[in-house]
Each structure stands twice: as C-alpha cells, then as structure tokens.
Amino acid sequence: MDILQNYLVVAAILFVLGIYGVMTRRNGIAVLMGIELILNAANLNFLAFAKFGGMNLSGHIFALFVTIMAAAEAAVALAIIINLYNHFRTINVDEAGQLKQ
Amino acid sequence: MTTIIFWVFVLLTVVSAFNVVHSHNLIYAALSLLLTLFGVAVLYIFLWADFLAGVQIIIYIGGILILLLFGIMLTHKIISIQITQLNMQRGAAGASALGILVILLWMIFKTPWFTMAALEPQGTVREIGILLLSDYLLPFEVASVLLLAALIGAAMLSRKTE
Numbered sequence: 052m053d054i055l056q057n058y059l060v061v062a063a064i065l066f067v068l069g070i071y072g073v074m075t076r077r078n079g080i081a082v083l084m085g086i087e088l089i090l091n092a093a094n095l096n097f098l099a100f101a102k103f104g105g106m107n108l109s110g111h112i113f114a115l116f117v118t119i120m121a122a123a124e125a126a127v128a129l130a131i132i133i134n135l136y137n138h139f140r141t142i143n144v145d146e147a148g149q150l151k152q
Numbered sequence: 153m154t155t156i157i158f159w160v161f162v163l164l165t166v167v168s169a170f171n172v173v174h175s176h177n178l179i180y181a182a183l184s185l186l187l188t189l190f191g192v193a194v195l196y197i198f199l200w201a202d203f204l205a206g207v208q209i210i211i212y213i214g215g216i217l218i219l220l221l222f223g224i225m226l227t228h229k230i231i232s233i234q235i236t237q238l239n240m241q242r243g244a245a246g247a248s249a250l251g252i253l254v255i256l257l258w259m260i261f262k263t264p265w266f267t268m269a270a271l272e273p274q275g276t277v278r279e280i281g282i283l284l285l286s287d288y289l290l291p292f293e294v295a296s297v298l299l300l301a302a303l304i305g306a307a308m309l310s311r312k313t314e
Contacts, residue, residue: 053198055265057162061195063256064166065188067249072173074245080223084172084185087216091192094208098199105268108279112288114204115280118211119295123302125216129223130309136227 058099066092079132079142083125090121158198165191178224182217189213203277 065088072085094114101110135147168187175181189212196205273279284292 055267056260057158058195058199059260060257061162061165063253063260065169065192067253067256068166068169068173070252071245071249074249075173075242078178080220080227081173081178081181083220083223084181087185087212088169088172088188091189091212094204095192095195095199098196098201098204101201102199102270103267104265105270107270108273108276108283111201111204111276111280112283112291114201115207115284116291116295118204118207119299122211122215123298125219126302126306127309129219130306132223133226134309142227 055099055103058095058103062092062095062099065089065095077143077145079135079144079147080129082144083128083132087121087125090117093117154198158195161191161194165195178228179221182221182224185220186213186217189217200272201276203275203280 069085069088069092072088073082076082076085094117097106097110097114097117100106101108101114104110132142136142139147141147165188168184168191171184172181172188175184189208193205193208193212196202196208
C-alpha cells in the first residue's frame with residue numbers, strides 16, 4: 052500500500068471525477084464542488100511527492116497555499132452565485148451569461 | 153491492518169467523490185463531499201502530513217463545505233421545490249473523462265518515478281511554521297493579502313446595490 056503509484060491513482064480518479072462534474076453539472080454550486088475535487092486531487096499529488104519524491108516540506112507548503120486559495124475562491128464564487136440568483140432567480144450556468152441585466 | 157484501513161478510506165473517498173458528481177440531490181452531493189474531504193484527510197495522515205490533515209478538516213469541512221451548504225440553501229426554496237438537478241451531456245463528458253483517466257493511468261504506470269526514501273518526521277507543525285516565516289515569507293504575506301481581497305470582494309459582490 053505504501054507506494055507512490057497508489058496515491059497517484061487515487062488523485063487521478065478524484066481529478067477525473069472533478070472534471071466530469073464540471074462538464075456535466077449545470078448548477079453553479081455543483082460546478083464549484085467539482086472544482087473542489089480537482090483541487091483536492093492536486094493537493095494529494097503534492098503530498099504524495101512530498102513523502103516519496105524527496106519534495107519534503109515544500110510539498111506541504113504548496114498544499115497549504117492551495118487550500119488557502121480554495122477558501123478565497125469559494126467565498127468569491129459563492130458571492131457571485133448569490134448575486135446571480137438575486138438578479139436572474141436561477142443559478143444555471145447555461146442561462147446566466149452576464150452579471151448585470 | 154494499516155493496509156486494510158488504507159484501502160477502506162480509498163474506497164470511501166472514491167465512492168463518495170462519484171456520488172458528489174452524480175447525485176441528483178444537491179444536499180446529498182454536499183454531504184458526500186464531506187465524506188470525500190474526510191477520506192482525503194485520512195490519506196494525508198498516511199502521507200505523514202498531520203498538520204495538513206487538520207487544515208483540511210478545519211478549512212474544507214468547517215469552512216468551504218458550510219459555505220457551499222449556505223449557497224445551496226440561499227438559492228433554492230427548500231420547502232417548495234426539490235433540490236434536484238440533472239446532468240447534461242453525460243455521454244460526451246463521461247467519454248472524455250474516461251479518456252483522460254486512461255491517459256493518466258498509463259502515464260502513472262509507465263513513468264519510472266524517482267523515489268527517495270524519506271524519514272518519518274516527528275510532527276510537521278514546527279517545521280512548516282519555520283518555513284512559512286523564512287523561505288516562504290513572501291507567498292505567506294501575499295496569501296494574507298489575497299484573503300483580505302477575497303473578503304472585501306465577497307462583501308462587495310453580495311451587498312445590495314440601490
């Protein structure tokens with residue numbers, strides 16, 4: 052179990068599921084969930100290479116910054132989605148092409 | 153024993169991640185995302201990243217997931233309408249996602265990875281703290297500015313404009 056490839060395969064599956072979610076979902080919040088999956092896959096890769104690839108704690112720092120960025124991104128994206136909902140009464144990303152009427 | 157625990161959590165992560173992108177009920181998808189994030193946090197512990205596992209649980213589950221649930225509840229009428237949504241273009245998206253997965257797996261098993269036997273650290277919190285305030289001081293400060301900008305931007309965007 053303790054080999055690099057196992058973690059890479061798990062991260063690849065998470066990444067592909069995230070891509071699938073972003074492509075198929077039409078609800079803005081569900082698209083955001085797909086993006087969170089992709090970011091988690093990237094983090095898992097960083098930490099796998101930190102343990103097995105000699106990246107050591109730099110990998111941890113990178114994963115930390117990815118987490119910070121994800122928090123900022125979620126806050127702004129949800130503000131945009133709620134704004135969108137107040138304007139158009141929908142958060143379907145196909146129907147909403149602009150933020151103002 | 154550890155091997156069994158590892159595979160159990162890998163299975164939990166993957167199955168709940170599949171449920172996140174496939175569930176028709178958005179609340180169920182968000183709760184599956186909770187399980188996925190928790191499973192990833194356990195995998196972090198297997199990767200000797202104890203601090204990152206804590207950060208994952210605090211920020212992702214305690215922060216981002218709660219924000220997502222707020223977003224779902226503020227943009228849907230919980231009582232009147234079912235929180236359902238259909239997936240579009242399933243065939244094309246599934247085919248291209250499978251294609252990407254096959255390419256990634258082929259790459260993962262073909263590449264002769266350079267691996268280095270690392271020593272198990274005695275807790276990573278101290279070292280990460282020292283690194284953040286020495287080698288990575290500038291990105292650390294930039295991240296604080298980014299968070300401030302995100303805070304102001306989110307407040308600006310969701311404010312009522314008259």
